[in-house]
Amino acid sequence: MAEDEITTPRPVDDAELAIEGALRPVSLAEFVGQQKVRGQLQLLLDAARIQQRPADHILLAGPPGLGKTTLAMIVAHESERPLRMSSGPAIQHAGDLAALLSSLTPGEVLFIDEIHRMARSAEEMLYLAMEDFRIDIMVGKGAGATSIPLDLAPFTLVGATTRSGMLPNPLRDRFGFTAHLEYYEPAELERVVGRSASVLGVALGDQQKAEIARRSRGTPRIANRLLRRVRDYALVHAGGAAADIAEVRAALELYDVDGIGLDRLDRAVLDALVKRFRGGPVGLSTLAVTVGEEPDTVESVVEPYLVRIGFMARTPRGRVATPEAYAHLGVPLADGALDFR
Template identity: 75%
Template structure:
């Protein structure tokens, strides 16, 4: 491993030996709650739930993890399985499109197994209804035959713990949501928490990064550990290829990948620019805005808008999307007159 002379601003570039990290995501995932950075309230609640289940020699209650992408829902599911000492089965809502798909998974579970279903709100309705009985009574009813001759055969299941993860908890039907014994709402990370994430990741990736560079990356990571780790790797790659380091490497790498000082990327700025330049700051309807930037309206609504609203660059009104004064300042533009669009919400 090589190191530049000034250790206060140096990013140490890895040797070929340290380049043997083959599974980045797996390597960076914490293995227990003590290693997990941030989400203190959720960690304390999960620890209590697991300790109580262990003391009573039973499976932990069903757990629903809700929150935006990249905050650690899958990682927490793996930690619950690890700390409870039970195997983990991973599936996803889009993969369970029939009740038979869910029945096949549930009937093969061993006692105490953890079943993790990502994007659980995207399961088929028939599978959701089967899941109600499975979560409550650990059994399912399988229909054999059709019409008047159809017969319901009850099938007992091994006790298991379901962990559901969702980015849109409002889409879960109330009967399913109520059957979870514990619901955790994950929040966006503060900058100092992301700095801790980056310090841990740099240690695992055999990097040494100065505090000013860590703070710069954390400030552009949109409050999301997954983004912070991804940006760290891009900075590492830039430092390695261009034989540079420190804050200069951070600025150059993130400029190359279109990530500005607030964490806005190309699509974020395209949306803001369209609202400001083409629609005089808004209001503008979602469909019109999506067409103007060449993206699907669902992408704008679920990927771009939440962050722009959270950082105060965009507001949603009954007439459409409106850019704030901060958006005009951030893009260095001057407001001239209000827009007249916004009739296609």
């Protein structure tokens, strides 16, 4: 192989980037699931269009991967307005927010992801901006400091949060509409998988779609990620763009995703809880050390799904495994293992 073939990186395929972007629906009609939220958003956007004004500020709350960013893009697209994107961790000073707000054009949609992680000083500046489209810029320090008002172009703020309880009440109350996104049903995920498969050029039957949907933890982002791995497996092992049920299962097993969507870390936590601690109760820190992960990772990544499917319970004394967890692992129920007191 020639030296330039080794050292020269392969250019990114524009067609592949276009396909990845096409996985996101561009209208509420194309968006699968969240029927109630879609109807509420449609009414809000239609009213703003009739009155020829920017739509009210929108807060999208819910677990990761359910489509908050996609809905923000759809709001901008259906409003026929430009979209500006930022994130809470990137806004750590009031000056950062002032620069962002002052550069907005009339009617522009500003999307702030993880809005609960903004700096407190920036949050307080946002109160006035959302309500009166104005901010106050402080010039100078000490007794000689003065406040200079700066008018802003009317805009629509779309905030996304995975922890709405961390938002201060004054900020939450200034949103005209708050949407709570729910986990998807298997039938809805099958539709998501079917649409994404057609975009990616993967031929899947109903059984294959159902298999991927069942292992996707109620989350479209995970469904699309698993679909990509199935596509890769079919391409490498079958040499084509079609995947039968055996190839779908083999691809998902290769990536340690079991029949109900548990991955390696999920099973490690369950194994430790059931086999090492006889079902608990056990403290979060002890459980995290046992599986070699940070407590925050176990609490925010693993626990929500295990609690939702009924494999784990959180009690005042610690985490406890349920009979369903024992049954899934094929372990006999330990005596006294389910003391929830």
